[in-house]
Amino acid sequence: MDFNADHFTLMGLPRAFRIDTAALDKRYRELQAEVHPDRFAHAGDAEKRLSLQWATKVNEAYQTLKKPLPRAKYLLHLADHDVGAENNTAMPADFLMEQMEWREGVAEARSAGNHHELEHLHHRLGEQMRSAYDELGDLFDNAPDYATAADRVRRLMFLEKLLHEIDDAIVALEEE
Amino acid sequence: MALLQIAEPGESAAPHEHKLAVGIDLGTTNSLVATVRSGLTVVLNDELGRPLLPSVVRYGKAGEVEVGYEAQRQQSVDARNTIVSVKRFMGRGKADIANLEAIPYDFVEAPGMVRLRTDAGEKSPVEVSAEILKALRARAEASLGGDLVGAVITVPAYFDDAQRQATKDAAKLAGLNVLRLLNEPTAAAIAYGLDNGSEGVYAVYDLGGGTFDISILHLSKGIFEVLATGGDSALGGDDFDHRIYCWILQESKLSPLSSGDARLLLTRAREAKEYLTFHGEAPISARLSTGEMVDLTLTTQIFNDITQTLTMKTLQAVKKALRDAGMTSSDIKGVVMVGGATRMPQIQRAVGEFFKREPLNNLDPDKVVAIGAAMQANLLAGNRAAGDDWLLLDVIPLSLGLETMGGLVEKVIPRNSTIPAARAQEFTTFKDGQTAMAVHVVQGERELVSDCRSLARFELRGIPPMVAGAARIRVTFQVDADGLLSVAAREQTTGVEASITVKPSYGLSDDEVASMLKDSMEHAKDDAFRRALKEAQVEAERLIEAVRAALVSDGELLSPEEKARVEAAITKLHSTALGENRRHITLAMDDLEAETKDFAARRMDKSIRRAFAGKTVDEIEQTTKENQA
Numbered sequence: 001m002d003f004n005a006d007h008f009t010l011m012g013l014p015r016a017f018r019i020d021t022a023a024l025d026k027r028y029r030e031l032q033a034e035v036h037p038d039r040f041a042h043a044g045d046a047e048k049r050l051s052l053q054w055a056t057k058v059n060e061a062y063q064t065l066k067k068p069l070p071r072a073k074y075l076l077h078l079a080d081h082d083v084g085a086e087n088n089t090a091m092p093a094d095f096l097m098e099q100m101e102w103r104e105g106v107a108e109a110r111s112a113g114n115h116h117e118l119e120h121l122h123h124r125l126g127e128q129m130r131s132a133y134d135e136l137g138d139l140f141d142n143a144p145d146y147a148t149a150a151d152r153v154r155r156l157m158f159l160e161k162l163l164h165e166i167d168d169a170i171v172a173l174e175e176e
Numbered sequence: 177m178a179l180l181q182i183a184e185p186g187e188s189a190a191p192h193e194h195k196l197a198v199g200i201d202l203g204t205t206n207s208l209v210a211t212v213r214s215g216l217t218v219v220l221n222d223e224l225g226r227p228l229l230p231s232v233v234r235y236g237k238a239g240e241v242e243v244g245y246e247a248q249r250q251q252s253v254d255a256r257n258t259i260v261s262v263k264r265f266m267g268r269g270k271a272d273i274a275n276l277e278a279i280p281y282d283f284v285e286a287p288g289m290v291r292l293r294t295d296a297g298e299k300s301p302v303e304v305s306a307e308i309l310k311a312l313r314a315r316a317e318a319s320l321g322g323d324l325v326g327a328v329i330t331v332p333a334y335f336d337d338a339q340r341q342a343t344k345d346a347a348k349l350a351g352l353n354v355l356r357l358l359n360e361p362t363a364a365a366i367a368y369g370l371d372n373g374s375e376g377v378y379a380v381y382d383l384g385g386g387t388f389d390i391s392i393l394h395l396s397k398g399i400f401e402v403l404a405t406g407g408d409s410a411l412g413g414d415d416f417d418h419r420i421y422c423w424i425l426q427e428s429k430l431s432p433l434s435s436g437d438a439r440l441l442l443t444r445a446r447e448a449k450e451y452l453t454f455h456g457e458a459p460i461s462a463r464l465s466t467g468e469m470v471d472l473t474l475t476t477q478i479f480n481d482i483t484q485t486l487t488m489k490t491l492q493a494v495k496k497a498l499r500d501a502g503m504t505s506s507d508i509k510g511v512v513m514v515g516g517a518t519r520m521p522q523i524q525r526a527v528g529e530f531f532k533r534e535p536l537n538n539l540d541p542d543k544v545v546a547i548g549a550a551m552q553a554n555l556l557a558g559n560r561a562a563g564d565d566w567l568l569l570d571v572i573p574l575s576l577g578l579e580t581m582g583g584l585v586e587k588v589i590p591r592n593s594t595i596p597a598a599r600a601q602e603f604t605t606f607k608d609g610q611t612a613m614a615v616h617v618v619q620g621e622r623e624l625v626s627d628c629r630s631l632a633r634f635e636l637r638g639i640p641p642m643v644a645g646a647a648r649i650r651v652t653f654q655v656d657a658d659g660l661l662s663v664a665a666r667e668q669t670t671g672v673e674a675s676i677t678v679k680p681s682y683g684l685s686d687d688e689v690a691s692m693l694k695d696s697m698e699h700a701k702d703d704a705f706r707r708a709l710k711e712a713q714v715e716a717e718r719l720i721e722a723v724r725a726a727l728v729s730d731g732e733l734l735s736p737e738e739k740a741r742v743e744a745a746i747t748k749l750h751s752t753a754l755g756e757n758r759r760h761i762t763l764a765m766d767d768l769e770a771e772t773k774d775f776a777a778r779r780m781d782k783s784i785r786r787a788f789a790g791k792t793v794d795e796i797e798q799t800t801k802e803n804q805a
Binding site: 027029030031032033034035036037038039041042043044045046047050051052054055056059060062063167171174175 | 355496552557558718779784786
């Protein structure tokens with residue numbers, strides 16, 4: 001195995017958006033069982049260093065492939081299609097409008113201390129994201145269209161951030 | 177006294193020789209040492225049959241040091257020189273310490289970590305902790321009849337980098353080879369999981385003397401995978417004592433107390449807390465040095481009321497950890513209770529109500545951490561028996577980041593990332609012709625640098641002058657399996673090798689550790705030179721053994737010539753290690769390391785192939801093609 005192998009090869013998975021997550025979990029544990037520093041605690045320094053590097057790499061590969069958004073970004077990266085999050089933040093006006101409405105809804109529920117409404121928003125957003133990820137599966141695996149996929153990934157980055165903010169608002173309410 | 181085995185020169189002792197390794201629970205209130213002996217994990221008792229060592233150290237005028245029960249007995253007589261709960265000060269500045277007014281020590285502010293002024297001079301919390309570790313090491317070596325190859329030392333999961341580094345420094349100072357720093361709740365999960373053959377998602381609720389941890393773990397086929405951890409490294413049983421102490425002061429309207437009286441009342445508070453575990457009310461009485469009398473009754477109801485905010489604080493951390501793990505309380509198959517403070521009935525009740533199930537208490541909450549640590553130490557030392565195959569995958573408790581413009585934090589490695597972990601981030605220059613860049617490493621969840629803990633500051637110099645924004649500075653974070661961070665920065669575009677690796681600023685420099693070692697040697701009237709030589713010899717033996725074991729299992733990976741060169745390097749190191757020149761031993765070790773570098777790489781490759789066994793690369797490529805078709 002080449003240290004520079006891509007994450008899919010390392011994890012023994014076909015390069016695709018829809019993956020067998022059970023197989024990923026299994027391979028991850030098998031690999032760590034071989035390379036983890038705990039296996040080399042009594043070894044020489046050279047082996048300890050290698051083990052640290054490999055275990056770090058295996059963790060990175062697993063974290064990248066486990067969740068859909070980093071997996072999608074990684075597929076774009078492998079296809080030489082930059083997500084362009086830094087220099088291409090101009091999103092369509094209707095999408096931005098929708099985002100603002102979401103944010104207002106969260107802020108309102110938060111200041112009203114409406115726990116139930118926050119949970120509801122969380123659920124609705126979750127549903128929306130699930131169908132967006134389904135679409136990504138088609139864009140990557142069925143009839144690859146990387147430009148459209150990159151656009152959907154940029155949108156999902158907004159949505160993931162929003163979901164996180166709702167989480168934070170719920171936690172903040174619970175702590176009050 | 178055990179008989180020493182002596183092998184033929186050039187030959188190692190029996191390959192299945194059991195290596196002496198221990199697990200140490202370095203607790204706020206009590207510490208323990210445990211080991212695996214003939215397949216059984218046992219806590220090692222002192223000569224009077226007591227398993228616990230109170231984490232108390234007393235310094236005398238003539239430099240004499242008492243540790244444990246002896247020291248504990250003196251704590252109200254000689255409060256200033258008798259250090260209890262030193263774990264609370266590890267890696268902490270004066271401003272970080274809560275309830276400072278109730279602590280009867282003479283604190284000295286020092287960069288990074290406070291120091292304590294005693295009759296034997298200023299002591300760092302690292303030195304105080306090292307005394308506790310030395311006592312445990314001596315207990316273990318006397319009981320096991322030999323030198324330890326290493327120890328696993330437990331730390332609260334929520335300990336940050338400063339606290340972990342301080343713990344490792346203390347172990348070094350005590351002459352222990354640290355096989356791994358292990359998170360306390362994870363240690364408890366090992367002991368519990370291996371004992372019960374558990375599978376599924378478990379929560380470990382660990383309320384110790386001074387720290388609180390909650391960990392959510394997934395146990396499956398010998399893999400202990402920590403999904404999320406949380407807690408408070410300054411919340412524990414001590415705080416419950418302190419609440420009682422404040423209640424006593426309030427109820428008795430006492431004037432300011434001497435340090436001895438404060439210590440006495442804190443002791444009475446602790447006794448009342450323990451009494452309430454089995455009784456409905458606790459009498460509290462004491463005669464102070466001023467002649468004033470304290471005579472009160474603390475009921476369970478009052479105790480619950482005055483400590484309710486503390487109990488709630490722990491449950492909030494539990495909620496946060498569950499959320500981080502993407503779980504709800506109904507996903508949890510069992511809740512393991514750890515730490516002496518979980519004996520408090522209100523804690524048992526609150527946790528039971530939260531998870532809607534009875535907490536698991538079938539292992540002694542005082543011993544379970546040391547037992548898990550001993551099991552891990554046994555595995556790491558290479559005493560792996562057949563079927564004894566399991567692995568821990570732990571996480572970092574707090575996010576690691578860098579200061580960016582405007583005092584904001586850019587997170588580089590988020591909390592709950594599985595370790596070891598590495599992540600690189602690129603930065604650029606702000607001004608034309610800028611030749612240096614300040615890098616400030618912080619740990620914490622807040623957005624402002626001022627709300628996070630500062631870990632290290634360093635400067636990258638020698639950047640060639642360029643227009644603003646043209647330089648590419650890559651900052652790399654690496655967190656190792658102990659949860660310790662190292663940071664490197666490098667300018668990318670010009671190939672200028674301006675790179676630096678830092679050890680976070682609160683840690684002791686190697687020189688400081690060396691000078692502390694020397695000081696402690698002088699007290700013990702030992703010889704620092706002898707000690708250093710002995711350590712080098714032990715290191716050399718360890719390396720030889722590791723290489724020999726590798727040759728036995730994977731010798732076929734080397735050509736006969738390569739094998740001969742490795743053998744020659746071993747022989748040379750072996751004979752050098754019999755001599756008295758420490759520098760030569762180190763050089764011979766370097767030679768052997770160099771000679772086995774390729775071998776190590778091939779062995780690692782073989783390990784990775786093993787993980788792929790049963791599935792060839794061709795097959796994988798085949799499925800890839802089918803999927804893309």
